[in-house]
Amino acid sequence: MAAKATAQALVPRLRPFLSRTILSPTLASNELVNAHPNKDKLLHLGFGQSPFPVHPSLTQAIDAFQHNQYEHTSGTESLRKSIASFYERKHGLDLSNYDVIVTPGSKLGLFALQAAIEGPTLLPVPSWVSYEPQMHLLGLSAVKFKALLSDEGMRLDPQAMAAAIEEHVAAGGAAPTKMIINSPNNPTGLVISNPHEIAQFAAENNIAVISDEIYDGVTPNGAWSTFGARYEMMMKPSTRPTNTVSPTGLSKVFSLGGWRVGVLLVPKSMQGAFSGVLRSAGIDCPRHQGSFYLYPNFDKFREALKQQRGIETSDDLARALVMDRNLVTLPATAFGDNETLSLRLALCDYDGGKMLERYVRDGRQLSDAALEEVAPRIHAAAHALANFASSL
Structure with missing residues (x-):
């Protein structure tokens, strides 16, 4: 016994x-x-x-790679510089105000971000399957609101966001400190149509934006640019600090799902x-x-x-x-x-x-x-x- x-x-x-x-x-x-x-x-x-x-140049590079020493926890410096150069060139994003962090896949980066920013998360419905389970693992709550879907794209209505926050607070919950957006979007296949409204709403309500951009580049016409660039354009010449973190990676646009290469662009201030x-x-x-x-x-x-x-x-x-x-x-x-x-x-x-x-x-x-x-x-x-x- x-x-x-x-x-x-x-x-x-x-x-x-x-x-x-x-x-x-x-x-x-x-x-x-x-x-x-x-x-x-x-x-x-x-x-x-x-x-x-996978492009032959990538397989050749990985076959030739012999380095097996420990690296900086934020990723190899030369890789982070290459990523910064790419985003500055592709999106016109000034990365002097950002830290570039390389993670073993973007999913872990998303989890780390949710862990780092305390408080509830504003979450559109529908959204990718893992956002909310990550919140539960961290003991965080989701403040959900319905996204509007049409041929014009996926619209996150500021009134719907405000109403969801009001209801959550009235029920005794804390106001959300962050929100997760994803464009191009999984599961809808749409691009967010009102980024400037979202940027304005986030700034006015002191909400950090986690902009999941894993499908950046998987569009027929290049209709989406990183939300960090949109935020900066929206707020200039405001003195407000940049308030957007952009997780992304190589799995979708470069067919490298098994390679587990994720990227976080983190503000230093925090088929038809x-x-x-x-x-x-x-x-x-x-x-x-x-x-x-x-x-x-x-x-x-x-x-x-x-x-x-x-x-x-x-x-x-x-x-x-x-x-x-x-x-x-x-x-x-x-x-x-x-x-x-x-x-x-x-x-x-x-x-x-x-x-x-x-x-x-x-x-x-x-x-x-x-x-x-x-x-x-x-x-x-x-x-x-x-x-x-x-x-x-």
């Missing part, structure tokens, strides 16, 4: 939140596909990672054819603006889905599509969006190398017929989803 008691005493007491923590929905969808008996027949739109090959097919079937889907994703909405089919198939939530809808159409998606609930019948579609299930070859061969443009040829599974997934909607 004493031995049993001793053994029990050796078991550490885990935080209650850990028992409620679930596997990341994006990774869960991948495991679902890998465990499926007919996984080769599944149209996998659940997991977002770049399908393109797919959506066209969905629209033709009557599915509401804002036109793609950046990242790998689309975020179609099935609310107009809500009554038919409930009456014909017993579908009432986005989780029900995602399960039905796997069973009926071999189509893997992620439900809106994975992104904190519990009210809408939306799905996130990751348009990554194709051979990026073949796509690049065809793109160069065709004079740096791709017709719908060429897209169907080089990305047949994406084409099939679009029509599977459209046919599902047409059956309602």
Whole structure:
């Protein structure tokens, strides 16, 4: 009996939140596909990672790398200088007021930022699956508000933000000290349309902006620049300090997900054819603006889905599509969006190398017929989803 008691005493007491923590929905969808008996027949739109090959110059550089000594905790000085030069050149951002920190992936950088800035976080809905779990791990609360989605982009309405803060404070919570934005956005595939309004709101309410820019560069027309540059333009000639931290990395734009190279820009002061097919079937889907994703909405089919198939939530809808159409998606609930019948579609299930070859061969443009040829599974997934909607 004493031995049993001793053994029990050796078991550490885990935080209650850990028992409620679930596997990341994006990774869960991948495991679902890998465990499926007919996984080769599944149209996998659940997991977002770049399908393109790594550039040969990068693989050659890593093969030749022999340095194995400890480096500065903020990253190799030459690398940080190269990153600073890149952002100054690409975005016109004056990095004399910033520290450049290299992290083992941007996710750890985001976690460190949330840990460093105390207080609740203002969070738009929908948002990426890991922001809120990171807050819970740190014992922080999320102050949520609904983002507005349209063909013009993703708009974060200052009135909605103010109302969410007022409600949170009235319920006894503290005012948020930071907010997280992401543009181009996961899961919606949209670019934030009102950065100047957000900058003004953040400045007036003394809120630090964590601008997750991991998809910076994954846009068809370069529509987004780092929020830090937007903030500086907005506040000049104000004497207010820069109030934006920009986490980013190499995983999306350079197809280096497994290399785990993240970047933090920290102030020292502190694809269109797919959506066209969905629209033709009557599915509401804002036109793609950046990242790998689309975020179609099935609310107009809500009554038919409930009456014909017993579908009432986005989780029900995602399960039905796997069973009926071999189509893997992620439900809106994975992104904190519990009210809408939306799905996130990751348009990554194709051979990026073949796509690049065809793109160069065709004079740096791709017709719908060429897209169907080089990305047949994406084409099939679009029509599977459209046919599902047409059956309602």
